[in-house]
Amino acid sequence: MKPLSLRCLRPVIKKEFRQIRRDARSLMFMIFLPAFMLLMFGYALNFDVKHIPLAVVDEDSSRTSRDLVDKFRTTEYFDLKAVLGKTREIDPLMGREAIRAALVIPPQFSEDLLAGRSPSVQVIVDGSNAMSGTTAAGYVGAILQSYSQRITLEALERRGLAGFAVPLSQEVRIWYNPELRSARFLVPGLMAFILMVIVTVSTAFSVVREKERGTMDQIRLSSISPLELILGKVIPYVVISLASAHLVLLLGEILFGVGIRGSYPLLLLAMALFLTGALGQGILISAVTRTQQVAFLIAVLTTLLPTFILSGFVFPIRNMPAAVQAITYLVPGRYFLAALRGIILKGVGFGAVWPQFLLLVGFAALSLGASAARLRLGDEERPRRRRRVR
Amino acid sequence: MPEYAVEVKALTKKFGDFTAVDAVSFAVERGRIFGFLGANGAGKSTTIRMLCGLLDPTSGTASVGGFDIRRQPEKVKRVIGYMSQRFSLYEDLTVVENIRFFGGAYGLTRKALDARLPWLLSMAGLEGRERSLTRTLSVGWKQRLALGCAVLHEPRIVFLDEPTGGVDPASRRRFWELINELSESGVTVFVTTHYLDEAEYCNDIRLIHAGRIVAGGSPQELKTTVIRNPILEVSSDRVIDAMEVLQREPWVLETSIFGTSLHVSVGDEAEGRRLVRERLEGEGIAVLRVDRIMPSLEDVFIHKIEEHGGAAGAGEERP
Numbered sequence: 001m002k003p004l005s006l007r008c009l010r011p012v013i014k015k016e017f018r019q020i021r022r023d024a025r026s027l028m029f030m031i032f033l034p035a036f037m038l039l040m041f042g043y044a045l046n047f048d049v050k051h052i053p054l055a056v057v058d059e060d061s062s063r064t065s066r067d068l069v070d071k072f073r074t075t076e077y078f079d080l081k082a083v084l085g086k087t088r089e090i091d092p093l094m095g096r097e098a099i100r101a102a103l104v105i106p107p108q109f110s111e112d113l114l115a116g117r118s119p120s121v122q123v124i125v126d127g128s129n130a131m132s133g134t135t136a137a138g139y140v141g142a143i144l145q146s147y148s149q150r151i152t153l154e155a156l157e158r159r160g161l162a163g164f165a166v167p168l169s170q171e172v173r174i175w176y177n178p179e180l181r182s183a184r185f186l187v188p189g190l191m192a193f194i195l196m197v198i199v200t201v202s203t204a205f206s207v208v209r210e211k212e213r214g215t216m217d218q219i220r221l222s223s224i225s226p227l228e229l230i231l232g233k234v235i236p237y238v239v240i241s242l243a244s245a246h247l248v249l250l251l252g253e254i255l256f257g258v259g260i261r262g263s264y265p266l267l268l269l270a271m272a273l274f275l276t277g278a279l280g281q282g283i284l285i286s287a288v289t290r291t292q293q294v295a296f297l298i299a300v301l302t303t304l305l306p307t308f309i310l311s312g313f314v315f316p317i318r319n320m321p322a323a324v325q326a327i328t329y330l331v332p333g334r335y336f337l338a339a340l341r342g343i344i345l346k347g348v349g350f351g352a353v354w355p356q357f358l359l360l361v362g363f364a365a366l367s368l369g370a371s372a373a374r375l376r377l378g379d380e381e382r383p384r385r386r387r388r389v390r
Numbered sequence: 391m392p393e394y395a396v397e398v399k400a401l402t403k404k405f406g407d408f409t410a411v412d413a414v415s416f417a418v419e420r421g422r423i424f425g426f427l428g429a430n431g432a433g434k435s436t437t438i439r440m441l442c443g444l445l446d447p448t449s450g451t452a453s454v455g456g457f458d459i460r461r462q463p464e465k466v467k468r469v470i471g472y473m474s475q476r477f478s479l480y481e482d483l484t485v486v487e488n489i490r491f492f493g494g495a496y497g498l499t500r501k502a503l504d505a506r507l508p509w510l511l512s513m514a515g516l517e518g519r520e521r522s523l524t525r526t527l528s529v530g531w532k533q534r535l536a537l538g539c540a541v542l543h544e545p546r547i548v549f550l551d552e553p554t555g556g557v558d559p560a561s562r563r564r565f566w567e568l569i570n571e572l573s574e575s576g577v578t579v580f581v582t583t584h585y586l587d588e589a590e591y592c593n594d595i596r597l598i599h600a601g602r603i604v605a606g607g608s609p610q611e612l613k614t615t616v617i618r619n620p621i622l623e624v625s626s627d628r629v630i631d632a633m634e635v636l637q638r639e640p641w642v643l644e645t646s647i648f649g650t651s652l653h654v655s656v657g658d659e660a661e662g663r664r665l666v667r668e669r670l671e672g673e674g675i676a677v678l679r680v681d682r683i684m685p686s687l688e689d690v691f692i693h694k695i696e697e698h699g700g701a702a703g704a705g706e707e708r709p
Binding site for chain 1: 439479494539540
């Protein structure tokens with residue numbers, strides 16, 4: 001194998017840049033689509049549950065019950081939409097999604113409470129959206145908990161037991177994303193997702209296009225080695241997709257307040273490694289397919305779903321069944337995402353993310369190596385009948 | 391220097407059960423124009439691709455420029471130029487950008503490339519169009535540009551795989567002039583075509599049919615040695631009917647239609663002339679002329695293919 005030579009690499013890089021520049025549509029696709037997708041996903045993919053429409057059925061109508069209802073009125077998690085007289089009025093409201101949760105206070109609520117009996121209140125939550133349903137139930141539980149704690153303390157106080165403390169109090173602090181805003185969690189994931197898809201799809205065309213045009217044969221007969229061809233093709237795309245990644249970072253900071261806590265050079269290295277691997281995957285797809293349509297299909301199938309579902313972008317990997325978790329190890333987006341969240345949100349250093357880096361290096365080496373090997377072999381298939389150029 | 395520019399021995403290529411090239415052997419003398427003729431799918435491109443190192447042969451050997459195509463493919467690459475029917479240019483690059491890319495790809499220095507550029511532009515007649523996008527060029531221009539790019543590195547041997555497909559007749563003529571110039575400068579030209587008229591420009595020809603070489607020699611040799619029976623050109627008012635009538639006659643060896651006339655191969659010239667007129671006029675077909683003609687390469691080709699038990703179209707469709 002001949003060593004890499006700059007003299008052979010340069011014409012390929014120049015040619016690729018020129019071709020990309022002439023193909024304005026693809027260039028726009030690569031640079032602006034990621035930013036556009038960030039906007040779409042950033043605002044649409046929102047798991048924050050606030051302003052849950054709530055109805056209350058107060059069958060007690062006492063000062064105490066109204067006091068409890070006020071607790072729901074004053075929090076931003078719920079919007080009190082209706083105070084109903086009867087339980088059966090809940091169903092139609094929830095049916096047309098006018099409310100997502102309902103609280104039913106039974107008739108003898110205050111009486112029971114004063115008598116020292118433990119009354120029950122009924123909480124009804126719309127479970128048709130499991131994610132927001134669970135969250136809503138959690139909020140209702142927390143509010144009721146704190147209310148009943150206060151009642152208990154007041155009761156103790158009345159019996160002369162002032163200063164009695166609740167034996168175990170909890171104080172939860174959430175790190176890295178104190179307000180638990182989804183955007184903070186999603187921006188790094190989006191970067192991984194968008195870059196993987198765009199980069200792989202755009203390079204998947206690159207070799208197969210040359211095969212379709214016949215220029216691949218010409219290159220194989222020139223002094224350019226397969227590795228030089230691949231590097232020459234990858235380098236321009238790395239530059240462009242890095243620019244695109246920076247646009248995403250910038251928008252993440254401006255629109256969603258997701259700043260980079262960790263080291264920027266480390267982040268850049270992570271991006272460069274991941275992009276190189278993704279580009280290698282695109283080229284590998286291009287090297288094994290014969291038409292641009294097939295290449296496109298494979299590129300989309302092997303990037304879109306795995307990166308969306310199996311990288312931990314939206315769904316936490318630790319909640320998946322063991323078999324699915326095992327598959328996630330094959331998704332390079334997983335490592336990139338872990339590294340990104342570490343660097344951007346937690347500000348960790350190389351010491352914390354080196355295993356991810358190592359795996360990304362492996363991914364890049366594997367995809368580029370396999371592409372070069374595949375191109376060296378050439379096509380062993382029968383020549384197709386070619387259409388005549390007219 | 392090797393005696394032959396290309397030497398092929400029992401070269402075979404199989405794709406699964408299908409034998410595309412079947413134990414082909416031939417040699418190409420240096421500096422000649424060597425024509426490889428055959429219908430689409432006869433095995434022309436497959437042979438050329440093996441010789442260039444784009445495809446591994448199943449068996450057999452070949453040397454190109456004195457280098458073994460299996461053991462020294464890198465050395466073969468350096469002495470050859472290759473151009474395919476697809477003209478393999480980047481349509482989204484300009485004329486000069488294409489030239490510079492291929493120059494760089496062949497490892498030419500900038501200086502060497504600058505020196506070669508004016509020659510290529512004038513050869514292809516592209517002066518003044520250096521900055522045009524290649525996709526805007528006419529087919530004839532693309533064809534000459536592709537040839538220019540294929541010989542940028544001044545190879546000793548050029549392989550042209552159906553270089554004139556889909557090109558208008560004037561451009562084809564001009565292209566053959568370029569091929570002649572290359573040949574005069576000492577370059578060996580190996581060209582495939584299915585245009586039989588183009589074969590006349592070649593010094594040496596091989597006819598390939600269904601993966602096998604069925605005839606070979608200079609155009610003159612082929613025309614005088616392959617077909618020994620006289621061929622009569624019969625002009626009549628109903629050419630199809632005339633052919634149907636004559637095909638039934640035992641003394642008629644072969645018939646084929648050429649435009650508005652009929653070529654009839656007979657055992658004896660004088661006897662043939664007499665019988666043709668007698669039979670056709672007996673059927674009420676007016677015979678305008680009967681002339682003895684020199685067989686064309688097409689006659690030779692059809693004769694050879696029929697001898698090998700297949701119609702001219704047999705190689706057209708692949709299984």
